[in-house]
Amino acid sequence: EDQVTQSPEALRLQEGESSSLNCSYTVSGLRGLFWYRQDPGKGPEFLFTLYSAGEEKEKERLKATLTKKESFLHITAPKPEDSATYLCAVRGPGNTPLVFGKGTRLSVIA
Amino acid sequence: GAVVSQHPSWVICKSGTSVKIECRSLDFQATTMFWYRQFPKQSLMLMATSNEGSKATYEQGVEKDKFLINHASLTLSTLTVTSAHPEDSSFYICSARVPGLEAGELFFGEGSRLTVL
Numbered sequence: 001e002d003q004v005t006q007s008p009e010a011l012r013l014q015e016g017e018s019s020s021l022n023c024s025y026t027v028s029g030l031r032g033l034f035w036y037r038q039d040p041g042k043g044p045e046f047l048f049t050l051y052s053a054g055e056e057k058e059k060e061r062l063k064a065t066l067t068k069k070e071s072f073l074h075i076t077a078p079k080p081e082d083s084a085t086y087l088c089a090v091r092g093p094g095n096t097p098l099v100f101g102k103g104t105r106l107s108v109i110a
Numbered sequence: 111g112a113v114v115s116q117h118p119s120w121v122i123c124k125s126g127t128s129v130k131i132e133c134r135s136l137d138f139q140a141t142t143m144f145w146y147r148q149f150p151k152q153s154l155m156l157m158a159t160s161n162e163g164s165k166a167t168y169e170q171g172v173e174k175d176k177f178l179i180n181h182a183s184l185t186l187s188t189l190t191v192t193s194a195h196p197e198d199s200s201f202y203i204c205s206a207r208v209p210g211l212e213a214g215e216l217f218f219g220e221g222s223r224l225t226v227l
Contacts, residue, residue, distance in 0.1 A: 031214075032214045041201075042221060043114075043203045043218030043220050044205075044218050097156050097159065097169075100153040102153040103153065
């Protein structure tokens with residue numbers, strides 16, 4: 001069974017304090033790992049897709065990386081507007097649906 | 111980017127009544143839509159996959175007679191919670207797959223918070 005575990009569950013940072021969020025996964029035949037951002041009371045918003053170990057994607061202060069067992073979402077010099085829950089999801093072979101982790105709730109304090 | 115609109119954003123109903131939630135793709139045709147349920151501090155749990163013109167595919171443990179899904183057009187899918195009870199209170203979110211894009215890059219609606227009294 002495909003599984004996604006995210007850590008930490010919650011993270012509180014000072015503005016400008018860089019950190020990383022972790023997503024560990026087990027899936028038979030990874031077809032993609034996906035990062036989403038979810039604001040309170042809203043639906044998730046797509047951020048990145050990673051396909052193979054060693055791949056990296058960047059967007060503003062966010063950088064996602066992938067190994068064979070986990071992915072990291074690095075946040076460099078975060079701002080309060082980066083506060084949100086960050087969700088990780090994996091897709092296996094065929095038409096299997098995405099499996100989501102529980103997310104990391106990030107709070108960035110000014 | 112693609113836009114998915116969900117309505118209503120929140121609804122309060124009495125126990126035993128039925129509630130319908132709509133999910134629309136505004137600027138693309140969505141042959142496949144997904145319905146999720148999310149409890150506080152929990153992950154998105156897929157309830158069912160909605161395919162235009164055919165019956166929905168429900169995940170294990172989801173009662174298809176309680177959560178009725180209709181995908182009658184390429185831009186609209188509806189979820190009806192029948193005979194709602196307090197335990198059905200949750201945040202329901204739809205998403206759509208854009209044809210031609212990576213299957214895991216979904217566009218989500220704003221979500222609908224259901225409270226059953």
